[in-house]
Amino acid sequence: MAVTPWGPDFGRLARQDPELAGIILSELDRVAGGLQLIAAENFTSPAVLAALASPLANKYAEGYPGARHHGGCEVVDIAERTAQDRAKALFGASHANVQPHSGSSAVLAAYAALLRPGDTVLAMALPHGGHLTHGSPANFSGRWFHFIGYGVDPVTGLIDYEQLRGLARVHRPKAVVCGSISYPRHPDYAAFRAVADEVGAYLIADAAHPIGLVAGKAAPSPVPYADVVCATTHKVLRGPRGGMLLCGAELAERVDRAVFPFTQGGAQMHTVAAKAVAFGEAATPAFAAYARQVVANARTLAGGLAAEGLTVVTGGTDTHMITVDVSPLGLDGRAAKARCAAAGIILDTCALASATEPGGCVRGVRLGSAAVTTQGMGEGEMERIGALLAIALREEQSAPTTRGVRAEVRELAAAFPPCAR
Numbered sequence: 508m509a510v511t512p513w514g515p516d517f518g519r520l521a522r523q524d525p526e527l528a529g530i531i532l533s534e535l536d537r538v539a540g541g542l543q544l545i546a547a548e549n550f551t552s553p554a555v556l557a558a559l560a561s562p563l564a565n566k567y568a569e570g571y572p573g574a575r576h577h578g579g580c581e582v583v584d585i586a587e588r589t590a591q592d593r594a595k596a597l598f599g600a601s602h603a604n605v606q607p608h609s610g611s612s613a614v615l616a617a618y619a620a621l622l623r624p625g626d627t628v629l630a631m632a633l634p635h636g637g638h639l640t641h642g643s644p645a646n647f648s649g650r651w652f653h654f655i656g657y658g659v660d661p662v663t664g665l666i667d668y669e670q671l672r673g674l675a676r677v678h679r680p681k682a683v684v685c686g687s688i689s690y691p692r693h694p695d696y697a698a699f700r701a702v703a704d705e706v707g708a709y710l711i712a713d714a715a716h717p718i719g720l721v722a723g724k725a726a727p728s729p730v731p732y733a734d735v736v737c738a739t740t741h742k743v744l745r746g747p748r749g750g751m752l753l754c755g756a757e758l759a760e761r762v763d764r765a766v767f768p769f770t771q772g773g774a775q776m777h778t779v780a781a782k783a784v785a786f787g788e789a790a791t792p793a794f795a796a797y798a799r800q801v802v803a804n805a806r807t808l809a810g811g812l813a814a815e816g817l818t819v820v821t822g823g824t825d826t827h828m829i830t831v832d833v834s835p836l837g838l839d840g841r842a843a844k845a846r847c848a849a850a851g852i853i854l855d856t857c858a859l860a861s862a863t864e865p866g867g868c869v870r871g872v873r874l875g876s877a878a879v880t881t882q883g884m885g886e887g888e889m890e891r892i893g894a895l896l897a898i899a900l901r902e903e904q905s906a907p908t909t910r911g912v913r914a915e916v917r918e919l920a921a922a923f924p925p926c927a928r
Contacts, residue, residue, distance in 0.1 A: 516560065538925050540917055541851035542892060546716065546828045546875025547688075549745045550882070550925045551781075552788060558781035559747055569773040571763060583776040590779050593786035594751060597722055600730050602759035605782050606766050606774040607750030610715040610739035614640040615647060616752060617735045620765035621709045622681055624651045629675055629708070630684035631666075632656025634858045638688050638713060655680065659690070661860045664821040664830075666690070668698050675706045685729065686713025686737075689857040689873050691805075691824035693717070696732040709734045715750075717826055719743025719877070722789040723798020726826060734758060743801060743827050743877045745794075746785025747778050797880060801827045804876040807886040811893025817900070820859060820871065827877045830857055834870040836900055843872050843900055850899035851916035852892075882923035891919065 521528040551559075563583060569576040572584035572591075587605065594603035607613035622628065628648075631637035635658035639646040642654025655678045657671045675683065683706075685699040696712065703710040712729035718738035720726035729736050736753040740746035754762050767774070788794055802825070809829045813819045818832040833843040840856030847854055857873040874896075879888070895912050902912075 539920060541853055541920055542916055543878040543925075544852060544854040544874040544876075544892075546855065546873050546877070547739075547742050548875070549719075549742060549877045551741075551745060551747060551785070554788070555745075555747055555781045555784050558784045559777050561777050561780060563780050564775075564777035566776045567773050568776050570767060577773075583779075586776060586780045586783060587774070590783035590786060593783055593790065594753070597786050597790050598718075598728065598730050598736075598753055600736070600753035601756045602754050602762070604752040604754075604762055604766050605740075605749075605779050606771060607752060608771065608775065608778075609748070610713075610737065610750045611638075611640050612766075612771065613737040613739075613750035613752050614638075614711075614713060616762065616765040616770050617711050617737050618648065618652065618682075619769050620758065620761040621711070621735065622652060625653060626681040627653045627655060627678050628682050628684060629655050629657060629671070629678065629680040631687050631690075632658045635659050635860045636687035636689040636858060638686065638715075641684055641686070641713070659860045664860065665692060666694065668695065668702075671699075672702050672705070675702050675708065679706050680708050682709040682711050684711045684713055685733070686711075686715065688716065689828065689830050689871070691809075691826055691828045691830055692821055693727055693825045694729075696727060696729050700732040712736045713738075715739040716742055716828060719745065719789070720798050720802065720826060722786075723795045723801075725795070725798035725802050735762060740782050740785055743798065744785060744789060745797075745877070745881065746789075747781035749775075749778050749782060751782065800885065801876050801880045803886060804880050804884065804889045805829055807889040808874065808876060808893050811890050812896065815893060815897035817897060827875050827880075829874045829876075830859070831872050831874070832859055832870055833872055833900060838870075838900065840869040840871055846902065847872075847896065847899050850895065850912040851920070852896060852899060878925070879923070882925055884923050888919065888923070891915075 566583050567577045568580050568583050572587050590605040591603045630641035640648045642649045657674055660667050683703045685694050710733045712733035714729050714736050715738055717726045720743055721728045738751050740749045752762050805824045805827050809819050809823045820830040844856050855873045856869050857871040858869045859871040898912050
């Protein structure tokens with residue numbers, strides 16, 4: 508059974524509720540025995556976990572520092588101001604709201620601040636890599652607003668900026684959303700800004716995936732271009748699960764009111780404090796080196812997969828993310844995901860511009876290098892992972908070769924424990 512880093516606090520839980528303690532240990536065992544290549548996941552530091560488990564979890568704090576509904580908020584006010592100040596300094600923003608409970612909550616607040624129900628919004632089409640909050644009919648976004656989808660070139664996989672401009676001129680959206688859950692290249696924020704300005708639209712950057720690379724100066728920043736930047740604090744940023752919003756001073760009050768009282772109640776002050784810890788960590792030279800290594804690892808892994816004959820979308824990556832079309836192997840995304848899982852390699856499926864089958868079947872998989880880089884893996888390990896991935900994708904789950912891959916994956920994971928930092 509895995510060793511927990513939480514010391515006596517976990518011991519108390521184990522004595523009081525052994526069932527839940529066992530579940531937590533099982534999750535540690537699962538993580539320690541495989542390779543976590545989900546692009547949206549990472550491992551927080553022990554300091555972030557300590558803040559999450561702090562007594563700040565007990566405090567009810569509706570409102571903002573200096574203007575709370577509940578009494579006794581003088582200490583948590585300091586924690587929230589610290590998180591705000593660190594986020595503003597880290598990203599060069601005039602204003603930061605650190606209360607959103609998730610990336611989706613942050614996007615909802617951005618829409619609430621800038622739009623009204625029925626407004627037209629231009630965002631990346633879901634089959635091309637748009638998020639649920641970019642117009643899915645199953646999501647509030649698709650029910651409350653009129654979304655027009657732009658996409659990527661089906662051959663290159665790159666954003667079609669001419670199509671974007673043409674759609675904006677025809678539909679005159681109230682807002683343009685720049686962001687994707689599976690685009691491995693840097694967006695041209697200046698081009699998005701020019702399109703938004705041409706039609707008098709707000710520019711909303713959904714930077715949930717690249718924001719950690721932005722913090723580490725390994726990716727261009729959307730802050731100078733977007734009216735509002737929505738982001739998550741987990742993923743590459745390596746903080747607690749949650750969201751945040753960045754904007755200029757002129758929109759600060761609208762953004763804050765959109766978070767509270769419009770879309771959320773009391774802030775989760777333990778999470779806000781953990782965000783402050785993560786922002787502090789992200790401001791260090793060590794984190795900048797980490798962010799550069801994340802990109803180097805992703806590029807090495809993409810190159811290794813391409814060398815194995817796999818179809819890497821866009822021909823590579825600029826970020827932590829890689830997308831692969833598995834259809835030439837006779838697989839769809841779900842089958843590929845299952846084969847990799849059988850080998851201990853955990854990744855996600857994703858839609859591809861020209862590869863969505865009837866019934867919602869997708870032919871892409873999405874990989875990320877953030878978590879394995881946190882574990883200390885480098886380009887050499889990425890080359891090995893690429894070779895193991897290629898074998899797993901080409902073999903049935905019960906094949907002897909796949910069982911051999913599983914053993915190698917366990918060996919590699921054991922050499923780089925997730926709680927090494």
